[in-house]
Amino acid sequence: MFEEKLKEFEPIFYPKSIAVVGASATSIKAGSLWVENLRSAGFPGLIYPVGSSGGRIGDLKILPSLRLIPGEVDYVIVAVPRQSALELLDDCAAKNVKAVHFFTAGFSETDTQQGRKLEEQMLDKARQGNMRIIGPNCIGVYCPEHRIPLLMGILGENGSVGFVSQSGGIATKLVTIGIARHINYSKGVSFGNGIDLDASDFLQYMAADPKTKVIGAYLEGTRDGTRLFKTMRKVAEVKPLVVWKGGRTEAGAQAALSHTGSLASSAAVWSAALKQAGAIEVHSLEELTDTLLIFQQFGHGQGIRAAIIGGLADGGGGNSVAAGDACIENGLQVPPLSFETKRKLSELLGEVGGILCNPIDVSQAQFRGLATLFQAIDLIVKDTIGDVVLIQEDTEILLPIYSQKGLEEINEFFIELAGRQNKPVIVVLPPGSVEANRLRIEQRLLEASIPVFGSMERAARAICRLNQYSCWQEAK
C-alpha cells in the first residue's frame, strides 16, 4: 500500500545532500545550529551551509547562494525570513532540489491575508519546479537511521515507531520522552502548516515504510479532512495508528488556529472520524507515548485478562485492591485464579496474610526468600486465566527488605521471565522516595524490552488500546 511514496520520499528521509539556507559563521542562528547538529550527529551525506555572511562552519565553507553549490542537492532546510521565501524557491528549482523544508514561520498561522497569499505563491512555485514543501513553520524531518537529528541536535536510537506531528514542540517531546523510555523511532516529521505535504502524505509514507511498525500522530487540523480520513482508514488496515488530536476545546482550537492555521471541527466529529478509520485515539502526550511504547514491544493485542501481581515484599493489601479497581475501571478483566494455582500458592506461601485471588498479593514470600517469590510468580504466570502479567513493584518497600542486590535480582528475574514464555510481562513502577534506584530499574527493564508504566491506570489503558487494534482488525 502506498509503495509509490517510498521512492518519492527517499530524498526527504534519506537525502544524499542537505543545504541549510540561513547559516552564519558568527552568530547562533537556527541555520548554523542545523549545520552543527547534522555534523555532530554524523549525517552521512553532504552538507552545504548557505548564507550571506560568508566564512566557515568547521570545515564547511558557507556559500553565498544556493545556486553556487557544486553538486546536486536533495533537501534544503530554510531558516531565513519569509520575505526571501519565493526567491529562494526559484534558486531551489534551478538546482533541481527535491524537497524544501521551511523552518521559517509567519504565514497562514498569523491568520492574515498576506500570510495565506504567500503560501499560495510558494505552492505554485514548488509545483512548477517539481519540488515538495515541508512546512512552513515546522522543524521537519527526524531520521535516526540516516543520522538526521531534531533541531536541537536530539538524536535517539533507531527503532520501529514512526511519528507525524503538526507541532515541532510535540515532535521534540515525543523524541525526548522516547529517549527516556526507550521508544525508538524509525523516523518522524513535524510539518507545521502543511501547505504541500501534510499528515496524509506522511502517514501514507509511513504505512509503506517497511521499517515502521506502528505510527503515532499529533494533529491539530487538516486542510483536506476527506483525504485524511480515507488515508487513516487505509493506514490503520496495515499498521496500528495512534492519534492525539490537539485543540479539542475552544481554547485549544483557538491556539491551534494561531499555531498551525488549522480550522476547528468539533471534538466529537474528530473522535468519530478516528474511530471510524480504525485509528486509536489518545488524549495526551502521556497516553500517546504509553501507547506507542506498548505497541513497539508487542505489536498487537493479546487479550485483556490481566493477572496482577502485587506486594512483592510487603504492603500488598491496599495496593492490590486499588490495582484491581484501576484495571477494571480502565477496561481490563481481572478473573480469579484457578483453583489449582490457588492451592499451590497457599502451599508455597501459607494461607494467612496474602490475598491469593487476583490481584495476587504475594507479600508472604518475604519470609521465605526470593526463590519462593519467583516460584510463586511462575505459578501465577502459568495459570491460563491471564493473557497478560502486570507486576506492581514498589521500590521503596523492596529496597529495605531485599537491599540493592535483591532488588536487582528480582528485576533480572522479570527480564528472564519475559524472555522464556509468551505472555507479555508489564511492570508498574510508581514514583516514590527512592527515585534514583527506581530510575535505574526502569532503565534496565526498558532496555530489556519490558514496558514500564508509572501507574496501574496507565498500564491498563495501554493494554486495552493494544487490544482495541486487534479487535478492529478481527472485526474487519
Place this chain on the structure above:
Amino acid sequence: MVMSQNLLTEVESKELLKKAGIPVVEAKLARSKKEAVSLSREMGFPVVLKISSTDVVHKSDSGGVKLGLANAAQVGKSYSQIISSVKQAYPEARIDGVSVQTMAPPGVEVIVGMSKDAQFGPVLMFGLGGILVEVLKDVSFRIVPVTERDAREMIKEIKGYPVLQGYRGQKPASIPALEQLIVKVSQFVEKNPQIKELDLNPIFAYPDKAVAVDARIILE
C-alpha cells in the same frame, strides 16, 4: 429564519428520500380542504395534517399540526384550523397548503441527521428522539460514507442503546433496519452534495422496519 428557497418542504423532502430508497411515511400536498379530504380517503384513516410552508419553522408550536384524524369531518375541520392559526402566528408566511399523511403507529423514536463539517464534509448523526437528544446530547457521529459496520457501531455507541432493544414492555427496534436506513442516507447525501443539512426527525423504529415520519432538507 432559514432562507426559504433553500429549505425544502416536508412533501418535497420525502419525495427525494423515497426515490433514494429511504423509507418514509409518504406525505402529499393538499391545497384545499376538499383535496385534504380526498387525499385522506385515498390514504386511509387515521391521518395527520401538517402546515406546508417553508416560512414556518415550528410547525407544532403555531398550531400547524393535527394528529390522529379519524374521519373526513375531522380532516375538513382541522384543515381550516391549521390555516387560520398559522396565519395568526406567522402573518407574513407564504402557505402552500397542508400535507396529508397516514398516522404511523407508535414506535421507538430515533433521529438521523446530516450536517457538514468544516474539515470532514458530510457527517451523519444518530440518536434517540426527544429529550435524550435535546438534553443529554446522547448522539453518535460518523463521516460519510458510512458503511454497514459504521452504522452498526454508531447505533450501539449511544448510551440509550438498551432502549432500542426493548424496554419495559416496549417492542424492540430492528437494528438491521436502522443500519440500512443510515447507510442509505449516507449514500443519498454522498450522491447529492448540494444538500447542506438533512433531518429525519422522528424516525419510528419497529421490530421489523424503520420509517421516517418527518423530514426536512436544506440545500446549499
